[in-house]
Amino acid sequence: MNFLYPEIEPFNTGYLKVSQLHEIYFEQCGNPNGEPVIFLHGGPGGGLQDNYRRYFDPKRYHIILFDQRGCGKSKPFAELRENTTWDLVSDIEKIREELSISKWAVFGGSWGSTLALAYAQSHPDSVSALYLRGIFMLRKKELRWFYQEGASFLYPDAWEKYIAPIPEEERDDFISAFYKRLTSEDQSIRSEAAKAWAVWEASTSKIFPDTEMISKFSGDKFSEAFARIECHYFINGGFLESENQLLDNVDKIRHIPTVIVQGRYDIVCPPQTAWELHKKWPEAEFIMVQDAGHSLSEKGITQALVSAVNK
Structure with a gap:
C-alpha cells in the first residue's frame, strides 16, 4: 500500500543568493x-528527491x-566553504522571509532532524510544529557507532x-582518514573514498x-x-x-507541537538517541515503528509520518 500523496510538480522554483558564494535552489x-511546511533533507549533502513532495496533502499544505x-541543484556544488549548521539555519530563515511566511511547520529526518532542532531552537517563534524522524544529534557516540x-x-x-580505501595504519579514526581523502586534490582518490562512504550508508539504511x-x-x-x-x-x-547542545536546549522548543518517529532497527541513527530526546521532552509525541530501519521510504516510517502530518 502506498501512503504517499500523488506525484506533483512545483508551482514555483528559484534560486536564493544567501552569501557571496552560495545560491540555494x-x-x-x-x-x-x-499551511506552510518546509522539508529539510538528510545528509548533510543528500539533496532533494521528487518523492519528498508527496508526504503532505497538496490541497492543505504550502510545501517548501x-x-x-x-x-x-544549489551552487557551487560540493562546496565546503561557508557550509556549517548555522549557515543552513540562516538560509532557512532567509527562505521564510523571502516567501513572507510568518510561521511554518518543519519536517526533517536524520540530519534533517538535527537541522530542524537547531533551527527551531534558534528561531522558536518561526515554528508552528515539528515532525522529526530518525533522530541524529551528531554526538561522538553516534558518529563512533x-x-x-x-x-x-x-x-x-x-x-x-x-x-x-583506508590503509590499516589509519583505521583508528575512519572519519579523519576519509576527510583527508575526500578533500584530496586527486579526483580519483576523492571518488573512491566518496563512493565507499556513501554506499556504506545506503547499504545499511533499510x-x-x-x-x-x-x-x-x-x-x-x-x-x-x-x-x-x-x-x-x-x-x-x-x-x-x-x-549535547541540541538536547540541552529542549526547553527553548518544549512548547512547539512535535512528533518524533523512529525506526526500531535504525542502524544509521539508532533508537537510543531518539529515546534520550523523548525522555528529555515527554510532551512530544513519540512513535517507535517496530518493523523499520532508517529510511524515510520504509513503509512503517512513511505511514507514521504521513499520518502525523496530515491528521
Missing part, C-alpha cells in the same frame, strides 16, 4: 495559500523544499567495502537492502557532495557549541 508545491548548500565500530558488527560484509538506492549513492555526482559534506560536518562536530 528552492521549490514550492501544493497550495500557495495553504530546498537543496542545502553544496548539494542537489556508525563510522568507527558498532554498526560494523551487524553489517560486516558492507563494512569491508566501506573501509577498503532492513532489506535497496539495490536502487545503493546504485544512486554510488554515482559520482551524488556521492561526491554527500560524502564530502557529511564528513566535513562530522569532523567539525556539526559546528555545535557542545555535543
Whole structure:
C-alpha cells in the first residue's frame, strides 16, 4: 500500500543568493495559500528527491523544499566553504522571509532532524510544529557507532567495502582518514573514498537492502557532495557549541507541537538517541515503528509520518 500523496510538480522554483558564494535552489508545491511546511533533507549533502513532495496533502499544505548548500541543484556544488549548521539555519530563515511566511511547520529526518532542532531552537517563534524522524544529534557516540565500530558488527560484509580505501595504519579514526581523502586534490582518490562512504550508508539504511538506492549513492555526482559534506560536518562536530547542545536546549522548543518517529532497527541513527530526546521532552509525541530501519521510504516510517502530518 502506498501512503504517499500523488506525484506533483512545483508551482514555483528559484534560486536564493544567501552569501557571496552560495545560491540555494528552492521549490514550492501544493497550495500557495495553504499551511506552510518546509522539508529539510538528510545528509548533510543528500539533496532533494521528487518523492519528498508527496508526504503532505497538496490541497492543505504550502510545501517548501530546498537543496542545502553544496548539494542537489544549489551552487557551487560540493562546496565546503561557508557550509556549517548555522549557515543552513540562516538560509532557512532567509527562505521564510523571502516567501513572507510568518510561521511554518518543519519536517526533517536524520540530519534533517538535527537541522530542524537547531533551527527551531534558534528561531522558536518561526515554528508552528515539528515532525522529526530518525533522530541524529551528531554526538561522538553516534558518529563512533556508525563510522568507527558498532554498526560494523551487524553489517560486516558492507563494512569491508566501506573501509577498503583506508590503509590499516589509519583505521583508528575512519572519519579523519576519509576527510583527508575526500578533500584530496586527486579526483580519483576523492571518488573512491566518496563512493565507499556513501554506499556504506545506503547499504545499511533499510532492513532489506535497496539495490536502487545503493546504485544512486554510488554515482559520482551524488556521492561526491554527500560524502564530502557529511564528513566535513562530522569532523567539525556539526559546528555545535557542545555535543549535547541540541538536547540541552529542549526547553527553548518544549512548547512547539512535535512528533518524533523512529525506526526500531535504525542502524544509521539508532533508537537510543531518539529515546534520550523523548525522555528529555515527554510532551512530544513519540512513535517507535517496530518493523523499520532508517529510511524515510520504509513503509512503517512513511505511514507514521504521513499520518502525523496530515491528521
